[in-house]
Structure formats: C-alpha cells, structure tokens
C-alpha cells in the first residue's frame with residue numbers, strides 16, 4: 021500500500037507551517053523524517069491524522085483521494101499515530117487505554133474487558149511488546165507507556181504508523197528494544213514514518229530519509245548515500261559542529277554540597293538512598309543513569325520541589341535543605357526541568373509571561389506591585405532572538421510552540437539571569453542538532469563564567485560529551501565517580517545497569 | 522528499567538506525617554471532649570435507651586439498645602486516648618481511614634447516649650429520617666458525579682433541585698404527581714442544557730454560569746410563589762407518594778424499617794447509584810466519559826466526540842437533579858416553599874467530593890450528611906442544653922470538617938472545569 025501527501029500547505033496565524041509538502045510512505049518501509057525545531061513535522065503528521073485540515077493539498081491512499089475530518093476517519097483508513105506527547109489517560113489501565121474508542125462490547129455497550137485483555141496480550145506477544153495489561157499508566161515508566169501507544173495503534177489494525185519523536189524519552193536500552201520492534205513491524209508489512217532529531221538513529225533504522233526545513237521538503241536521500249554531517253547541514257542550512265567544543269575545567273569553590281540524602285517519591289518509596297556529592301564552581305558534573313533510579317526525585321529535591329526524608333543540602337556553605345523553590349532560585353540556582361510541559365512552562369501563558377516567570381517580582385520587570393510589561397517584552401524579544409526560538413510573535417501562548425521551541429524558552433529563561441548553579445535535567449530533549457550545539461555552547465560558557473553545572477541525563481552521549489566529572493546513579497545511590505575522558509560508553513553503560521566492569 | 526525492590530522500608534512523606542499528627546491530636550482532643558462533656562456530664566443520669574424497632578414493626582418486641590450513659594462515654598474517651606497515642610507514635614498505616622470512621626461513629630454514639638441519658642428515644646426513627654434526608658443530597662451528588670466525570674463543573678445543582686421542586690409542585694397539583702415528577706426531571710434537563718451550552722460551546726466560566734443559574738431560579742421561583750402560588754393554593758398541593766414496603770425485607774428488625782419501608786425516591790436513588798456505578802466502570806459510555814474528563818485531547822485523538830459526551834452527561838446530570846427536586850414535593854411535603862432546597866445542592870457537591878467522584882462514595886457521604894440533618898432534628902425533641910440554632914448548623918459544620926481534609930486528598934478528574942478547545 022502507498023500513502024501519498026501531495027502539495028500540503030498549512031498556515032497558522034503568522035506561520036507557514038507546511039509549504040506544499042510532497043511525501044510518500046510505502047508498506048514494508050521505514051521513512052525517517054528529519055527537520056529542525058518548528059520545521060512543521062508534527063503539523064504535517066497531524067494533518068495526515070485528521071487533527072488539522074490542510075489549507076491546500078491532497079492525501080492519497082493507493083492513488084485514491086481521502087478526506088479526513090477527524091482522527092476517527094484517519095483511524096478507519098488504517099493510519100495510526102504515536103504522538104510526541106503521549107496521549108494516554110494516566111489513571112486508566114493499559115487495557116482501558118488500548119480499547120478506548122473501539123471497545124469490544126457485549127450487548128448494551130457493556131465492555132468485555134476479558135476479551136480486550138486477551139487481545140492486548142496477543143498483540144503484545146506477537147510483536148514482542150511486553151506489558152502488563154492491568155497496570156495503571158501513571159505507575160509505569162515512559163518506555164512501557166510508549167509500548168502501550170504502539171499497541172493502541174496496532175489494536176486499531178493500522179497499516180501506516182507515524183512515530184513522532186519516539187526516542188526522545190527513551191533510554192539507550194529502550195531505544196534498542198524499540199528499533200527491534202519497529203523493524204518487526206516493517207517486516208510484517210507495515211509502513212512506518214519515524215520522526216527524530218537524532219541523526220545516528222535515522223541512519224541506523226530508516227530505509228529512506230526526508231528532510232524538512234521551514235515547512236518545505238529540502239531533500240530526500242537514502243542512509244547509505246549520506247552522513248550525519250551532511251544531514252545536519254541539510255536540516256539547518258549551515259554546517260553544524262556535532263561535537264562539544266570545550267576547554268579544560270578550572271574547578272574552584274564548592275557551590276553545591278549534598279550529604280547523605282534520602283528522598284521518597286510520591287508513592288512513598290525511597291528512591292534516593294543516601295546520596296552525597298558536591299559540585300564546584302567552574303565544572304560540569306554529569307549524572308548518568310537509567311530512568312527511574314532516583315534522578316527525578318534528586319533533582320526535585322535540589323530545586324526545592326520536594327522535601328528530603330533526611331540529609332542536608334548546602335549552597336555555597338549555607339544550609340538550604342528546607343528551602344522553598346523561590347528561596348533556592350533566588351540564591352542563583354537555575355533549573356531546567358525534566359518535564360517541560362508540567363514543571364517548566366505554564367502552557368497557556370504567553371512566551372513573555374513564561375520568560376519572566378521566575379523574575380517577574382523584581383526589577384526591572386516590576387516596580388512595587390506594578391508589572392512593567394515593556395521591560396519584560398524587550399527582554400523576551402532579545403532572548404527569543406539569541407536562543408533562536410521559532411515563533412511568529414512573543415505574545416502567543418507557549419502551547420502553540422513546537423516541542424523543541426518550548427524547550428528553548430525554558431533554557432533561555434534559566435540562562436537569562438546571574439546563576440551560580442545550573443541544575444539541568446535532560447536539557448536538550450527534543451532539540452534539533454543546531455539548537456543542541458547552541459545550548460551546549462551556553463552551558464560550557466556558563467561553566468567558564470564560574471557557575472557550577474549539574475547535568476542529569478539519560479542520554480549517555482550527552483553526559484559523556486559535556487561532563488568534566490561523571491557520577492553514575494543506580495538504585496538511588498551513586499555507584500561510581502568517573503572521569504569521562506578515561507572511560508568508554510560501554511563501561512558507563514555497565515555501571516548504569518548496576519554491574520561493575 | 523530497574524524496579525525499586527518492594528522490600529524497602531515504608532517512609533512517610535512530610536504531608537502524610539503532618540496529617541497523621543493532626544489526626545492523633547484530634548483523637549486526643551476528642552477524648553478530652555468526650556470525657557469532660559459526655560462522660561462527666563452524664564454521671565448519675567442513668568441509662569440511655571435507643572429503640573431499634575417501631576411499634577408498627579412485625580417484630581416489635583425486638584430488644585432495645587440500652588447503654589449506661591456515663592460508663593459508655595468513659596470507655597469511649599479511653600479508647601480515643603489510646604487510639605490517639607498509637608496514631609502519634611506508630612500510626613495506623615493502611616487502616617488510618619477505618620480508624621477515623623470508627624472514631625467518628627463512637628463519638629456520635631457517645632453524644633447520643635449523653636443526650637438521651639435517663640430517657641429513651643427512637644434510634645430507628647432517626648435512621649429512617651437519615652435515609653430520607655440523604656436522598657436529595659445523594660441525587661444532587663450523582664448529578665455532580667455525572668457532569669464532573671466529563672469535566673463540567675455543575676454548581677447549578679442547587680438551582681436544578683429548586684427548579685425541579687417548583688415545577689413538581691405546580692404540575693403535580695395541576696395534573697397528577699407522576700406527571701409532576703416527569704416535568705421536574707425535564708426542568709433539570711433544560712437547566713442542564715443552559716449550563717452545557719454556556720460552558721461547552723461558549724466556554725464561559727463554569728462556576729459563574731452555575732451561580733447565575735442558581736440566582737435566577739431562586740429569584741424566579743420566589744417571585745412566582747409570592748405572586749401566584751400563595752393566592753392559588755390549588756396549584757401548590759400535590760399528592761405525596763406513599764411508602765412501599767418490600768415484602769419480607771421490610772420485616773427485618775431495624776434495617777427493614779430503615780431501608781425497606783421507604784418511598785419510591787429512596788429506591789430509585791439506590792437503583793440509580795448501582796446503575797451509575799456499573800455504567801461508569803463497565804460500559805463503553807463510562808470509559809469514554811471518564812476519558813473525556815481526564816484527558817480530553819487523548820479522547821479526541823481516538824475519534825471520541827468530546828463535546829458530545831460533555832453535553833450528554835451534563836443533560837443526564839440535570840435530569841437526575843431535577844428528579845431530586847421532585848423529592849421535596851412528591852417525596853416529602855407536597856407543597857412548594859420559597860428556597861425550600863436550602864443549600865442541599867451544595868451539600869450534594871460536598872458529598873460528591875467527599876465520595877471521591879464515585880457514586881457509592883457519594884451516596885455514603887450523602888448518608889453522613891443526612892444523618893447530621895436528622896440528628897439536629899431529633900435532638901431538639903430530646904431537649905438538650907444545646908441551642909437549636911447550633912444543631913441546625915451541624916450539617917454544615919460536618920461538611921466543612923469533612924471537606925477540609927480529614928479524609929485525606931481526593932483527586933478530581935484531571936481536566937475538571939477546563940473547557941476543551943479543538944484545534
């Protein structure tokens with residue numbers, strides 16, 4: 021089967037998100053779709069899925085024109101989508117999420133959950149998507165949630181599967197498993213469209229690559245005929261430096277010191293079990309670890325969002341263990357949170373409002389109780405430019421930005437004031453290569469200006485490249501302190517899995 | 522993914538610890554209170570007799586519950602003190618809420634024995650009254666559950682009850698009581714439709730729409746009562762439905778009288794609670810409704826009509842509240858009075874929250890509120906030294922205490938109150 025997008029154009033107020041795009045997906049083939057943040061990838065896929073209607077252009081299925089007035093029509097035509105931000109109901113079980121909208125029923129709309137559970141189990145064994153059908157979504161890790169999304173699509177018997185940045189939230193092991201799964205799907209005759217920012221992945225998995233820039237298709241190629249550097253240049257329109265460029269660290273005084281920290285998660289499990297370390301001014305400390313080993317709670321504690329069960333935290337010698345986020349913040353700590361939509365932005369605030377979210381209460385953004393919006397807008401305009409946030413205006417809500425541009429807003433805000441400690445969790449999640457290059461540059465620059473930096477990331481390549489000192493976290497403890505120049509990725513991987521090389 | 526081993530020690534979050542301490546101190550305070558007022562206060566007053574059957578019951582010789590008032594309250598005070606001590610030192614872990622329920626129950630009994638010391642009073646009568654009075658609250662709460670499960674906040678329940686009651690009185694008197702009930706139900710639907718259109722289509726703030734509907738209905742019904750009903754009593758005197766005895770079950774001592782000698786509204790409420798519970802958690806409609814209330818965008822991307830479900834449930838909820846309004850007429854006094862619902866709709870909302878948006882929970886909460894109301898009614902007969910105005914406040918005080926978090930944190934549907942904007 022063949023799915024063809026022909027001349028698709030989509031305009032948002034002030035933005036030409038898609039500019040007569042032509043794209044074809046075929047059964048038994050994986051199409052990699054690349055493009056910088058805001059290039060229009062998600063928009064294009066939403067049109068295909070019936071969530072948006074195109075202003076111009078056609079969708080052809082095996083040569084026959086189709087009109088989708090809603091996702092229901094697209095699903096019926098065999099199109100399935102795993103969204104960039106998962107569309108799962110957190111309080112529902114796996115099975116409930118899978119069957120939602122196509123519930124198997126006996127008479128009078130009574131659901132046959134036994135049958136549903138059986139089908140879920142069948143799909144999960146057939147495609148190697150291991151899940152517990154009765155687990156509640158909010159209690160399972162993102163990697164498994166993604167499998168649920170895939171099962172959801174397969175349950176609807178989709179022939180065309182769209183994955184919007186599926187690997188952004190996965191750990192390296194999960195990415196490997198995921199690749200196994202989609203290869204299996206391709207071999208089973210499905211057509212797959214795979215969106216990512218990771219060039220390595222595109223080269224590894226796709227059969228064909230298309231690149232989008234500013235709403236237009238700027239090139240199509242096969243992985244065998246290209247390189248990471250060439251793809252990066254095609255995407256961004258200029259050569260991109262793919263390795264982090266940094267000098268030797270000059271570590272000075274200790275800015276952050278935590279001692280024997282114990283922190284519990286929301287379900288009262290102790291997930292941080294006696295962690296002690298320090299971060300000095302002028303160095304970058306990386307914390308590597310598989311998701312769910314206590315990093316989330318550790319970062320929340322360090323930024324005042326969660327109280328520890330025991331232990332202490334000092335900032336430049338001052339005890340701040342029980343400080344509120346504002347207290348920590350006003351002592352010069354910047355925080356790039358793990359979940360940008362939940363704790364990084366107020367989604368229906370404008371970019372300007374989001375940009376001064378942490379400084380609005382002091383000069384120059386307010387005098388007494390009066391806000392000075394002119395000052396806020398001036399600052400926002402310059403930050404948007406510096407950090408290359410792609411937006412038609414600074415007065416649109418953050419929810420209208422593409423995922424990567426939302427991330428840039430947070431980074432811009434956090435780097436816009438004097439900081440002496442940066443706590444960054446997955447700082448470049450969902451960013452394109454050009455933006456990663458820029459943000460890594462800013463982090464290194466902040467270090468050289470004398471800030472202490474703590475980078476917590478599940479992205480091994482990123483922490484290896486950025487850190488001057490690397491801690492590995494496993495099961496709530498720091499299990500190793502390494503010099504990234506002297507270890508290999510494989511060794512760190514072993515520590516991350518709880519073994520010793 | 523490495524799972525955290527299950528064997529790890531249980532650690533309390535600061536919020537949990539705070540609540541545990543708060544509860545422990547509450548238990549100790551209650552112990553002192555019971556000791557001082559109820560125990561010491563009933564020394565030398567003799568026994569309290571709580572009647573468990575009525576003279577008209579089949580097994581009318583069933584024994585009464587006779588408690589030595591002072592001793593009982595001393596024991597209760599001692600129990601509270603030790604529970605408080607345990608709560609403050611070890612905590613009850615999973616049993617926390619069970620202990621809380623037992624404490625509240627014992628407190629009420631201690632209070633009753635004190636109030637009835639040396640006298641006898643009809644406990645069965647009070648419980649029968651409890652069930653009756655909880656009905657409009659429960660129906661209001663069901664209405665709330667239905668609409669809030671699809672994320673539409675319905676503050677207008679009060680207005681729907683009042684409007685339903687008014688129409689039930691007029692139509693019930695003019696035509697017949699059954700038609701009155703149907704008309705009341707339809708009135709609820711119409712008011713629900715106004716709410717739905719304003720909240721879903723025009724995305725007006727749902728609280729404001731609800732308040733406006735309440736004020737509108739209160740004003741309109743009061744005006745019409747003064748101008749029309751007061752001068753035309755033939756339009757304000759509907760027949761009241763009689764109690765129906767369920768064969769056999771009605772003969773069970775105590776429970777028979779409380780549960781199975783009631784009118785059709787009571788039975789309808791129980792059936793409704795059962796149907797809604799089953800429907801919400803076992804049918805396609807229920808799953809989709811809950812999805813729409815939790816994550817409308819996810820529902821939308823699966824081709825579910827978010828607006829459709831919001832309209833449907835808001836109208837159904839209106840129907841239930843309108844039906845609840847008819848209770849005040851055909852199920853109770855037969856006659857409409859200005860503002861006769863007197864805040865029951867709001868208490869229904871509290872019952873919904875207390876019951877954690879679950880029909881059975883909401884019914885249980887409604888029973889607690891019904892009990893508080895019937896208690897204040899009965900106690901004025903027992904001539905306690907407490908001023909009757911205070912007793913009248915009891916239901917509201919219970920509401921505040923309960924909602925203020927004695928039961929711990931309840932989680933509303935995630936999208937509750939948020940309009941959904943389709944892209």
Ligand SMILES: Nc1ncnc2c1ncn2[C@@H]1O[C@H](COP(=O)(O)OP(=O)(O)OP(=O)(O)O)[C@@H](O)[C@H]1O
Nearest residue numbers: 032037057058059060061062063420421422423424
């Ligand atoms: N609902 C919307 N309203 C207005 N503008 C929008 C809306 N959705 C997206 N846009 C704009 O359309 C452009 C394309 O966004 P899109 O989300 O498709 O980018 P993307 O390629 O998926 O980027 P990313 O890699 O960052 O996710 C962006 O400039 C964005 O700001």
Ligand SMILES: [Mg+2]
Nearest residue numbers: 062104422423
């Ligand atoms: Mg996107």
